[in-house]
Amino acid sequence: AQSVTQPDIHITVSEGASLELRCNYSYGATPYLFWYVQSPGQGLQLLLKYFSGDTLVQGIKGFEAEFKRSQSSFNLRKPSVHWSDAAEYFCAVGPSGAGSYQLTFGKGTKLSVIP
Amino acid sequence: DGGITQSPKYLFRKEGQNVTLSCEQNLNHDAMYWYRQDPGQGLRLIYYSQIVNDFQKGDIAEGYSVSREKKESFPLTVTSAQKNPTAFYLCASLGQNTGELFFGEGSRLTVL
Numbered sequence: 119a120q121s122v123t124q125p126d127i128h129i130t131v132s133e134g135a136s137l138e139l140r141c142n143y144s145y146g147a148t149p150y151l152f153w154y155v156q157s158p159g160q161g162l163q164l165l166l167k168y169f170s171g172d173t174l175v176q177g178i179k180g181f182e183a184e185f186k187r188s189q190s191s192f193n194l195r196k197p198s199v200h201w202s203d204a205a206e207y208f209c210a211v212g213p214s215g216a217g218s219y220q221l222t223f224g225k226g227t228k229l230s231v232i233p
Numbered sequence: 234d235g236g237i238t239q240s241p242k243y244l245f246r247k248e249g250q251n252v253t254l255s256c257e258q259n260l261n262h263d264a265m266y267w268y269r270q271d272p273g274q275g276l277r278l279i280y281y282s283q284i285v286n287d288f289q290k291g292d293i294a295e296g297y298s299v300s301r302e303k304k305e306s307f308p309l310t311v312t313s314a315q316k317n318p319t320a321f322y323l324c325a326s327l328g329q330n331t332g333e334l335f336f337g338e339g340s341r342l343t344v345l
Contacts, residue, residue: 127273150332161237161323161336162276169332208275212332218283219264219327220291221334225275 120145122211122224130230131199139194139227141209151192152210152221153183162208168192179203204231235260239324239337246311246318246344254309254340256324264327265307266334269293269320276323282307311342319344 121144131137150169154162166177173185183194206228212221237258246252264283268276278291282301296315301307311318321341325334
């Protein structure tokens with residue numbers, strides 16, 4: 119069965135500092151990989167996704183992620199964090215389910231930003 | 234604007250009562266999903282539907298029911314059999330050619 123691990127439950131960074139959120143996955147084939155962001159009490163918004171091709175993926179809001187097959191990782195990065203980036207971030211892997219399309223989500227990493 | 238609308242945003246219910254959460258989309262997507270979110274638990278799949286008049290159980294379907302009579306609508310009923318229904322519920326639909334899930338803004342259910 120596929121799974122996603124986000125090792126960091128909560129990360130605090132200073133505004134302007136760089137950020138890296140970790141994501142490790144378990145999947146039997148080449149996965150589809152996603153990063154979503156959620157503000158409190160809201161739905162999830164897609165930041166970026168990887169299906170194939172270039173392993174460095176650019177997303178919205180200045181985020182990027184790198185797919186490393188040898189490490190089963192898909193870490194999210196941002197060179198300079200803004201206070202508005204404070205939110206919860208979810209990594210997801212898919213598809214799964216014979217004949218269906220399902221994503222498996224990690225438990226999330228909450229990001230706090232110090233002014 | 235196209236998107237997914239969930240209602241109500243907040244809902245309170247007494248123990249033993251069934252409650253139905255609405256999910257409507259105007260994105261013309263075939264597949265729709267219901268997730269439950271609890272603090273520190275991520276998103277867990279309750280039910281999904283790939284096409285009208287068809288739906289499948291997810292990982293935590295016990296105590297929940299759904300219907301898919303129209304492409305645009307995928308309501309979730311939280312029944313009295315659900316032992317711990319207080320949670321944040323998210324509805325999503327699948328982009329036809331993008332593999333991306335589009336989410337509604339969620340419904341928070343509190344059982345008193």
